[in-house]
Amino acid sequence: MRQPEPAPGGSSAAGPEGEAGEAGEAAPLTREHLLAMARHGGREPLDLSLGVACDAEPDWFAADGEERSDPGYPKSAGSGALRAAAAASLRRRFQVSLPDESVAVCVGTKEFIASAALFLSREQGGGARHSGTHDSGTRDTVLIPSLCYPTYAVGAELAGLRTVRVPMGDDLRMRLDRVPAADARRALCLWVNSPANPTGVVDALDAIARWGRTHGVLVLSDEAYAEQTWKHRAATILSSGVDGVLAVHSLSKRSHAPGLRVGFYAGDPRLVRALADRRRDAGLMAATPAQTAAVRLLTEDHRVTRQRRRTRHRVTSLVELLNAAGLRCAPPEGGMFVWLKAPGGDGDRFVRWAARTAGLVLAPGSWYGPAGRPWVRVAATEEPETVRPRLELLAASPSPVG
Structure with missing residues (x-):
């Protein structure tokens, strides 16, 4: 679900240890390991493990002769023009009207996700490290989906907080009614991602917002793939009101600009103001040229429509x-990934086989949580004619499960 996608299992955060599947193999199952296996098999890797489309990125920066920004440090909350452009985008795309003060900028949404729990815990008075008995008045827990983008858990760890995975139903959606009451009382915040990475499911955001308000839990809605909703109307949690909620939006996905490193968060004005102040003190500021470029991208809805059309074609194909x-x-309800059950029920083993057999680099489901072990995530980021021969090669090869 940002920088070229988590490479959960990349050098920044190693994935789970690989089981000794073939010839006593026990190396860590990282993206780099899979790339090396693909090359060792004699083929140039076709990397379908990251959520970065093969298209050229937009020409972000102003051409010669265009107006330049004022000198000095950039505003951590974002320039007035950028906050206004983000608010206008929410009005156009989701029919949600917010004052500019309820919107602020981040240095790419992956950074925001990794740091939000830390800043919120200080603001809410939580974040104490506990050993032994628990003070029921302390909010020391981050609730995350059972299967999810790994950076949610990284953010909780950096803040010194507990991570609790919300149980999911057979439809792969979160079941907040199954969260133990003790964990709900301790929860500082809840992350929801809809459409979800890696599963592609779409959650009922209004119901999740109600649960958060009932339990006094801040709801952080990662809406990176909101523009890539295929079976439902594109939605934002802000449609249910802004009290106790923040929506996080990514230009990496919306406008296919992952190298720009600009996103924005919007919602409860008290939270936005508090986070903007904390983030400014921590020096988290998107560069001025990047902010200027982001204003342009947020006003160019034709880029969003074009990228959405490309992604939908790739997902369907x-x-x-x-x-x-x-x-x-089955087709996902949204997002740019296909979530499939690995033959034999072992995703780790299957992605090794795919790398060796066809040079295909896929993401094992175990990168997204323990419940993902039987699954594989395949990114729809390449054109069908590029992917077809690799899959045909897999189909013609002996199955990894015999």
Whole structure:
């Protein structure tokens, strides 16, 4: 679900240890390891493990002769023009009207996700490290989906907080009714991601906001893939009101500008103001040229429409190609990934086989939580004609499960 996607299992955060599947193999199952295996098999890797499309990124920066920004430090909360552009984008795309003061800028949403729990815990008076008995008045827990973007858990760890994974139903949606009452009382915040990475499901954001308000839990809604909603109307948690909620939006996904490192968060004005102050003191400021470029991208909805069309075509084609190769899967409700059950029920083993056999680099479900071990995530980031021969090669090869 930002910088070229988590490479959960990349050098910044190693994935789980690989089991000794073939020839006593026990190396860590990282993205770099899978890339090396693909090359060792004699093929140039086709990397479908990251959520970064193959398209060229927009020309972000102002051309010669265009107006330059004033000198000096950039505003951590974002320039007036950028906050206004973000608020206007929410009005156009989601019919939500917010004052500019309820919107602030971040240095890419991955950074915001990793630091939010730390800053919120200080603001809410939580964050104490506990050993032994628990003071029921302390909010020391971050609730995250059972299967999710790994940076939610990283953020809790950096803040010194507990992480509790919310149980999911058979439909892969969060079941907040199954959160133990003790964990709800201790929860500082809840992360929701809809459409979800890696599963592609769409959650009922209004119901999640109500649960958060009932339990006094801040709800942080990662809406990176909101523009890539295929089976429902694109939604934001802000439609339910702003009390106790923040929505996080990514230009990396919305405008296909992952290298720009600009995103924004919006919602409860008290939280936005408090976070902007904390983040300024920590020196978290998007560069002025990047902010200027972001204003342009936020006003260019045709780029969003074009990227959405490309992604939808790739997702639809990828589902067809996977099924033709004998890898049964259903179209996602949203997002740019296909979530499929690995043959034999071991995603780690399957992605090793795919790398060796066809030079395909896929993301094992175990990178997204313990419940993901039987699954594999395939990114719809390449054109069908590029992916087809690799999947045909897999289909023609002996199964990894015999």
